[in-house]
Amino acid sequence: MSASLQATTLQTRPLHPEIGVEVLGLDLSRPLGAGTIAELKRLWAQHLVLLFRGQSLSEEQQVAFSELFGSLERAPEGKWSSSRNPAVLRVANTTETGNKVDPEHMFQRYFATLAALWHTDSSYRAIPAYGSMLHALEIPPSGGNTCFANTIAAYDVLPAERKRLLEGRHMVHYYGFSRLFEPTLPPISADDLRAFAPVTHPLVRTLPDGRRCLFLSANVAWYVGGMPIEQGEALHRELIDWATQDQFVYSHEWRVGDLLLWDNRPTMHRVLPYDKSYRRVLQRTSVAGTEVPV
Ligand SMILES: [Fe+2]
Numbered sequence: 001m002s003a004s005l006q007a008t009t010l011q012t013r014p015l016h017p018e019i020g021v022e023v024l025g026l027d028l029s030r031p032l033g034a035g036t037i038a039e040l041k042r043l044w045a046q047h048l049v050l051l052f053r054g055q056s057l058s059e060e061q062q063v064a065f066s067e068l069f070g071s072l073e074r075a076p077e078g079k080w081s082s083s084r085n086p087a088v089l090r091v092a093n094t095t096e097t098g099n100k101v102d103p104e105h106m107f108q109r110y111f112a113t114l115a116a117l118w119h120t121d122s123s124y125r126a127i128p129a130y131g132s133m134l135h136a137l138e139i140p141p142s143g144g145n146t147c148f149a150n151t152i153a154a155y156d157v158l159p160a161e162r163k164r165l166l167e168g169r170h171m172v173h174y175y176g177f178s179r180l181f182e183p184t185l186p187p188i189s190a191d192d193l194r195a196f197a198p199v200t201h202p203l204v205r206t207l208p209d210g211r212r213c214l215f216l217s218a219n220v221a222w223y224v225g226g227m228p229i230e231q232g233e234a235l236h237r238e239l240i241d242w243a244t245q246d247q248f249v250y251s252h253e254w255r256v257g258d259l260l261l262w263d264n265r266p267t268m269h270r271v272l273p274y275d276k277s278y279r280r281v282l283q284r285t286s287v288a289g290t291e292v293p294v
Contacts, residue, residue, distance in 0.1 A: 008038075010026070019153070020049035023043065026052060028055050028061070048262060049261065051259075051261075052260075055259045057283075059082055060085065066087075069131060072287060073287070088284070094279055103276035106184060110185055114219045116271055118218045118244055121286060123201065123221060124199065128265065128293065130265065130287045131264050133284065134260050136258040137283065138256065138281040144271060147252070150266065151215070151243050152211050152212070154242055154248045163204075169202070170202055170203065170224070172222050173200070173220050173222075176196075177219075177221070201215055201293045214242075216239055244268065
């Protein structure tokens with residue numbers, strides 16, 4: 001019998017009418033059975049965002065859990081990743097030894113600016129990430145929510161005339177564009193520039209199961225092919241505004257111990273502001289994609 005036929009029923013609670021469920025009753029630091037894993041994959045595909053509360057995962061345990069869903073990406077500018085686990089990106093305003101970092105440090109400002117814009121992780125790759133996971137270790141008393149938009153639902157109800165306009169159109173995604181938000185930073189290394197050359201992706205992406213979604217990213221995507229630059233920028237802005245209306249967006253208020261998974265392909269996310277005098281430490285892993293967007 002295949003794993004999908006053995007799927008175990010898990011208790012869930014909706015987070016938002018259009019996106020996300022909380023999965024109850026699992027300790028992700030312990031090995032999971034094939035039936036549970038199959039059910040998590042099914043729930044993830046259906047709801048796009050999964051939340052598990054009350055977890056306590058070491059970097060190694062988070063890596064092990066993430067690898068159930070595929071191989072892991074390594075982020076560019078690797079010095080910001082964990083020194084012990086290059087597949088773990090520290091989304092943190094502290095050093096690894098626990099000291100608070102100056103919020104005005106240029107890389108802190110840079111990453112904060114990029115994270116505050118609606119985006120799709122690693123859309124600058126020829127094969128963008130399948131999914132990402134964030135585990136909350138230290139959280140400010142308020143603010144710093146991460147918001148997720150369902151771009152399948154947003155595409156579904158787009159006016160027919162807009163759908164026709166988008167058909168067959170592509171955008172350029174390039175990690176180097178992100179430097180425009182903080183031009184005082186040192187240049188991107190030659191290795192990263194080689195590894196992350198500009199790519200084009202369709203504005204409307206068709207997932208392997210046939211669902212269609214908007215595929216946008218405000219921090220690394222620019223020119224729309226076949227139209228003047230200003231017109232493409234205006235269209236990109238219009239689509240991001242459309243896809244991030246409240247009816248498509250879940251805003252997650254973090255608690256220590258949360259582990260949140262999102263399907264990175266048919267969603268966008270961004271971080272809301274918070275008081276930078278507080279510590280905020282999350283560890284992220286990203287599961288590599290397997291398909292070139294079409
Ligand atoms: Fe992100």
